[in-house]
Amino acid sequence: MSLNADPAFWAAANTHLTRYGPDFEAIIVERAEGSFVYDADDRAILDFTSGQMSAVLGHTHPDIVATVDRQMRSVAHLFSGMLSRPVVDLASRLAALAPGLDRVQLLTTGAESNEAAIRMAKLVTGGHEVVAFAQSWHGMTGAAAAATYSAGRRGYGPVAPGSFVIPAPNSYRPRFIHPDGSNDWQAELDDAFSLIDRQSTGNLAAFIAEPILSSGGILELPLGYLAALKRKCEERGMLLILDEAQTGIARTGNMFAFQRDGVTPDILTLSKTLGAGLPLAAVMTSQAIEEKAHERGFLFYTTHVSDPLPAAVGVTVLDVVERDGLVEQAIARGARLRNGLLSLQQKFECVGDVRGRGLLLGLEIVTDRQSKAPGFELGAKVMEEAMRRGLSMNIVKLPGMGGVFRIAPPLTVSDAEIDRGLAIMSEAIDSAIATG
Numbered sequence: 001m002s003l004n005a006d007p008a009f010w011a012a013a014n015t016h017l018t019r020y021g022p023d024f025e026a027i028i029v030e031r032a033e034g035s036f037v038y039d040a041d042d043r044a045i046l047d048f049t050s051g052q053m054s055a056v057l058g059h060t061h062p063d064i065v066a067t068v069d070r071q072m073r074s075v076a077h078l079f080s081g082m083l084s085r086p087v088v089d090l091a092s093r094l095a096a097l098a099p100g101l102d103r104v105q106l107l108t109t110g111a112e113s114n115e116a117a118i119r120m121a122k123l124v125t126g127g128h129e130v131v132a133f134a135q136s137w138h139g140m141t142g143a144a145a146a147a148t149y150s151a152g153r154r155g156y157g158p159v160a161p162g163s164f165v166i167p168a169p170n171s172y173r174p175r176f177i178h179p180d181g182s183n184d185w186q187a188e189l190d191d192a193f194s195l196i197d198r199q200s201t202g203n204l205a206a207f208i209a210e211p212i213l214s215s216g217g218i219l220e221l222p223l224g225y226l227a228a229l230k231r232k233c234e235e236r237g238m239l240l241i242l243d244e245a246q247t248g249i250a251r252t253g254n255m256f257a258f259q260r261d262g263v264t265p266d267i268l269t270l271s272k273t274l275g276a277g278l279p280l281a282a283v284m285t286s287q288a289i290e291e292k293a294h295e296r297g298f299l300f301y302t303t304h305v306s307d308p309l310p311a312a313v314g315v316t317v318l319d320v321v322e323r324d325g326l327v328e329q330a331i332a333r334g335a336r337l338r339n340g341l342l343s344l345q346q347k348f349e350c351v352g353d354v355r356g357r358g359l360l361l362g363l364e365i366v367t368d369r370q371s372k373a374p375g376f377e378l379g380a381k382v383m384e385e386a387m388r389r390g391l392s393m394n395i396v397k398l399p400g401m402g403g404v405f406r407i408a409p410p411l412t413v414s415d416a417e418i419d420r421g422l423a424i425m426s427e428a429i430d431s432a433i434a435t436g
């Protein structure tokens with residue numbers, strides 16, 4: 001019998017754990033290292049989601065282990081009004097990487113960083129209306145959840161008044177097209193903002209956006225879109241908040257995804273990847289915005305704000321990214337992975353689209369390429385077959401789209417691991433088709 005079936009473990013899990021989302025995987029993870037997690041049978045499972053899209057240095061990276069050990073022995077947590085060196089070091093390092101975003105607050109989770117960003121935008125603009133994409137995910141707490149439209153809206157009562165939405169551009173399924181059939185995202189954006197202007201009561205505070213909508217099915221904002229969006233915000237006196245929870249820290253082949261577009265947001269939030277798997281987030285903004293917020297009494301005071309332990313981890317993450325050339329690695333390994341996925345698209349009719357940047361890629365499963373009808377069941381089967389063969393991947397299911405695999409291995413992934421993942425994917429699709 002597999003040790004993953006441990007009856008006592010599952011009896012206790014089923015009795016005592018609250019179910020907070022989709023079903024738990026039917027394995028017991030005992031340890032993790034590099035690009036792999038190991039189950040109770042000591043089976044190596046290739047982790048192509050970097051944990052929850054966060055472990056950019058892989059699991060139990062020796063430099064992170066050393067930093068946690070060292071910092072834990074000196075100082076881990078403090079009174080929220082006290083400062084320590086790792087906090088000022090990390091703030092300075094981040095500011096140097098993002099010119100124009102000189103002021104940094106260190107927090108814990110993605111949702112929390114977006115709460116702080118939205119709260120600051122409201123205080124500074126005097127508005128309260130917040131616009132987001134219809135396929136967004138910004139977190140599970142108040143303002144972040146109010147701006148999250150890809151899941152979880154029903155059953156929890158009213159969201160904040162003035163929560164507005166526009167469609168995210170989708171090049172595979174464009175809603176507005178040029179005569180040549182390509183995505184006319186500018187027409188879509190203009191149309192969307194004309195509707196925002198009708199709904200607004202004149203109190204627009206912010207637009208919050210992911211540069212690549214990950215939970216929304218790896219929808220990449222086309223080059224030029226971010227600049228156009230920033231102009232829309234400026235015309236209306238609203239701030240542009242970019243949520244780089246998943247795209248930040250080298251993953252897309254830039255340190256931050258917005259750098260490809262040459263557009264600096266008013267507020268940038270970082271989380272998941274910044275702590276490489278440990279809870280660390282940052283909210284970055286300009287000196288002018290921070291000063292205005294401070295003058296108006298900005299308050300975002302939390303238990304773990306400016307904690308030295310996660311800050312020290314963040315400094316180590318940046319050190320390793322720089323020392324090991326992980327921006328370049330995301331580009332090189334990302335190209336290898338993308339080429340492999342494109343080969344799968346050649347081979348299998350059910351692979352409708354391959355998209356994304358660097359090591360944040362999406363592969364959309366459809367039932368046939370003409371209709372682009374969603375292949376949810378097939379996608380779920382592929383995921384199951386991949387897991388059986390030792391590859392962990394995550395599929396996004398959203399109305400109006402096919403099942404989209406979000407593929408984001410650690411930036412430390414090797415060529416051999418990428419090839420192994422691609423081989424498993426190919427076998428898994430083959431088997432899912434044969435048994436489906």
Ligand SMILES: Cc1ncc(COP(=O)(O)O)c(C=O)c1O
Binds near residue numbers: 109110210215243
């Ligand atoms: C883009 C984005 N923002 C925010 C969040 C929320 O982060 P957390 O779960 O750490 O609160 C997520 C989580 O998936 C995310 O993908």
